[in-house]
Amino acid sequence: MSKQDGSGRQVSAADVDDSTATVLHVDMDAFFASVELLERPDLRGRPVIVAHDSARSVVTAATYEARKFGVNSAMPLAIAKRRCPQAIVLEPHFERYSHYSGLVMGICDELTPSVERLGIDEAFLDVAGSGKHIGSPIVVATLLRQRVLAETGLVCSVGAAATKFVAKLASSRAKPDGLLVIPREGTLDFLHPLPISGLWGVGGKTEETLRNRGVHTIGDLANTPVDVLRRIVGDAAGAKLHELAWGIDARTVQPRAEEKSIGHEVTFETDVTDPAVIRRELLRLSGMVAVRLRGGGAVGRTVVLKLRFGDFTTITRSRTLGEATDLGRRIYDEVSEVYAAVGKPNARVRLVGVRMEQLSEAGGGQMSLWDDDDGWREAEDVMDAVSARFGRGSVTQASLLGNRRGRGSEAKGFARDG
DNA sequence: TCTGGGGTCCTAGGACCC
DNA sequence: TCTGGGGTCCTAGGACCC
Secondary structure, three states, X not given: OEEEOOOOOOOOOOOOOOOOXXXXXXXXXXXXXXXXXXXXXXXXXXXXXXXXXXOOOEOOEEOHHHHOOOOOOOOEHHHHHHHOOOXXXXXXXXXXXXXXXXXXXXXXHHHOOXXXXXXXXXXXXXXXXXXXXXXXXXXXXXXXXXXXXXXXXXXXXXEEEOOHHHHHHHHHHHOOOOEEEOOHHHHHHHHOOXXXXXXXXXXXXXXXXXXXXXXXXXXXXXXXXXXXXXXXXXXXXHHHHHHHHOOOOOOXXXXXXXXXXXXXXXXXXXXXXXXXXXXXXXXXXXXXXXXXXXXXXXXXXXXXXXXXXXXXXXXXXXXXXXXXXXXXXXXXXXXXXXXXXXXXXXXXXXXXXXXXXXXXXXXXXXXXXXXXXXXXXXXXXXXXXXXXXXXXXXXXXXXHHHHHXXXXXXXXXXXXXX
């Protein structure tokens, strides 16, 4: 096992046998915050929080200087400000993150054809076949880190191991700005002293449940009979955790997975009690979901409504359609009925969401029972075209116009005029 | 001034079929 | 008919991840 520290000391291939550590996990360090600092170098070294600055927002990212004060992502911004009053709060710019993400992923793609993206700022690379062209895993990882820094100005950490989850654990232990290689033979020595919270799939609840039974480290987990684990955390999770604790992880690097659901949700600045406001939001969200379905050439068969009330209790209600759809109007009509069936018209609502599940490829076999679907399909297709040409703002208008007037021809008229 | 928004996977019960 | 069992689909909720 060997580590490259932040002072730029290099790991040489002679230090460690990396021939079995062919899975790399790349993780950008404080990604969103680091991207913001590219534009604001004057803030380097200071506690910076990236968050939308409103009453109910949470921390999207924080620099290491802010983390020293106990600020973490997903923490309510109000609490973060209390812990670190001198922190500078910057608005997030998701287009920028997506741009830099693309640059980093592009570098990964040039190093191996087997790259699995994980969210916006992480990726797994299978570099078993890179030896001939580039070099051993350490050589690839070092080159990757150098190129990312040179071409984006951003810093990342890399873990290399025989399996995905060990590589991911290694990258988290290498942070910030490090490289950690775990050869296959060193896997258990590396794993067993670590706290269970580091394991994939062990969050707050599972950690507490296990700790209450005296299971604190991954080694403890390994020495707990699998039947006992199954009873404690459930069948699938118990079996999985036991395997992981012994370094067993059959998952391979999967270049791309198909989307299984598409949804949008929004939290109101203050709780809403007016059903008309809720419905207007459901209409907007349905339209957004439909646009993404059509953009991806997909249709969905199950519509899911999500409501979170003033006391933070959350419910979901779903309905499976006879035939899949990609139309905002159809989605809205279903979700609207489902909403009515909840039967809480005067409740204080904090969040509403719309999601489509059971996705499949569009095209053929999705004829609808709606008599005016053709008009609406034309209208929504036109909206997509307007969106592509004039940007998203114009689409929101077209969408509202089309729905308010109630017929597709109005939306078509809008597009002609526009 | 307490809790975002995008997702995946698992569990459990009931309906329904053979 | 004092009544099994497996498989699949649907629904609701929850844990977890980034």
